[in-house]
Amino acid sequence: MLTTEDLMPVKTIYHASFPEEERRPWNDLIDKVKSGVIVLEIARDEAGAVVGFATVWNFDGFSYIEHLAVDASVRGGGVGGRLLDSVVGAEDRPLLVEVEPAATGDDARRRIAFYERHGFVAYPHFDYVQPPYSQDLPEVPLMFMVSGHVGAKTLESMSTTLHREVYGKEC
Numbered sequence: 006m007l008t009t010e011d012l013m014p015v016k017t018i019y020h021a022s023f024p025e026e027e028r029r030p031w032n033d034l035i036d037k038v039k040s041g042v043i044v045l046e047i048a049r050d051e052a053g054a055v056v057g058f059a060t061v062w063n064f065d066g067f068s069y070i071e072h073l074a075v076d077a078s079v080r081g082g083g084v085g086g087r088l089l090d091s092v093v094g095a096e097d098r099p100l101l102v103e104v105e106p107a108a109t110g111d112d113a114r115r116r117i118a119f120y121e122r123h124g125f126v127a128y129p130h131f132d133y134v135q136p137p138y139s140q141d142l143p144e145v146p147l148m149f150m151v152s153g154h155v156g157a158k159t160l161e162s163m164s165t166t167l168h169r170e171v172y173g174k175e176c
Contacts, residue, residue, distance in 0.1 A: 014056075026137065067163055067166075069167060070089075093123065123152075127149075
């Protein structure tokens with residue numbers, strides 16, 4: 006059962022970790038978690054404090070990590086890796102993440118390397134644009150990474166599913 010004490014640090018980490026164009030409105034996220042559309046995985050430190058989280062959608066044939074973030078004060082200490090390994094270990098199907106392309110900078114390259122260390126495969130030649138979360142926000146060119154090798158038809162199907170189910174857009 007999620008408590009306000011859990012959600013407040015998640016909200017702080019969420020807003021500190023993602024620019025506005027890469028996050029859904031907070032109330033929409035919480036409504037989807039409460040209704041079971043999104044699974045919220047929480048990482049805690051030894052004292053039980055929330056230090057990270059992942060939001061996961063489950064679809065036919067694959068799951069999708071919409072957001073994974075760790076509090077800046079504990080980054081580099083293995084929290085994110087343990088959280089990701091926990092999410093991957095709970096899945097029996099491919100797991101998809103969207104990341105900024107390597108050309109966007111050092112942070113993107115570190116993020117890609119992080120996912121690769123945990124078994125994800127980058128698909129830089131698959132053209133993908135994240136639709137805006139709202140009309141006043143821009144589209145975001147991103148890259149797919151999947152926990153394993155998949156073909157072009159699977160990537161296309163994943164893209165179509167994300168656009169329809171996550172972003173409410175028809176392709």
